[in-house]
Amino acid sequence: MAMKNALRLPVVAAGAEYLVMGHLMRRNILTYKAPTGNEGYDLICIHPDPRHAPKRGQKAQVRVQVKSRYATNCGLGFPLKEESIAAFDFVIAAFLNIGKFGGRNNGLEGACNVEFYTLPADVIRTLHEPSSTWQKVRLRRLGNGLEQYRDETGFELIAKALGVDQPTKVRE
Numbered sequence: 001m002a003m004k005n006a007l008r009l010p011v012v013a014a015g016a017e018y019l020v021m022g023h024l025m026r027r028n029i030l031t032y033k034a035p036t037g038n039e040g041y042d043l044i045c046i047h048p049d050p051r052h053a054p055k056r057g058q059k060a061q062v063r064v065q066v067k068s069r070y071a072t073n074c075g076l077g078f079p080l081k082e083e084s085i086a087a088f089d090f091v092i093a094a095f096l097n098i099g100k101f102g103g104r105n106n107g108l109e110g111a112c113n114v115e116f117y118t119l120p121a122d123v124i125r126t127l128h129e130p131s132s133t134w135q136k137v138r139l140r141r142l143g144n145g146l147e148q149y150r151d152e153t154g155f156e157l158i159a160k161a162l163g164v165d166q167p168t169k170v171r172e
Helices: 012-027 082-087 121-126 138-151 151-162
Strands: 030-033 043-046 061-071 077-079 090-099 115-120 137-140
Touching: 012 030, 012 043, 030 115, 043 115, 043 137, 043 151, 061 077, 061 082, 061 151, 082 121, 090 121, 090 151, 115 121, 115 138, 115 151, 121 137, 121 138, 137 138, 138 151
Parallel strands: 061 090
Antiparallel strands: 030 043, 043 061, 077 137, 090 115
């Protein structure tokens, strides 16, 4: 059986990391990109106040693995090696939804908004399927519970872990 040629979009994949960085920084979480090819995580997040001392239950830094899928019809799953789970605190799955590519689709239709899911490592461990060929994580297994990790609600998990309060303006 002949293998299908996979569509590789390195610009789109790199863009996912920068999209995640932008959304975290929009939430006032100071975020740095790890070197390309770094093992286990792609981003480092810290509190924006250099004098902040983490309180009990908070972290001084958070390591984030970004997993992206470009196809709108990818099925909310992504490959992840079991040994890398110990190297990060959170996975942010960025579903870029640039078009439908499966079956007879060529990607020209089906584009929609990006979806982000921020999941702690312990949740990833429960969703990880080490016996599958690609060692996949399938988010659909969470059902309705997946919403608590979506978009801004998910980014709040990282803000809470670092002790970063929601930016507010005090009015007199």
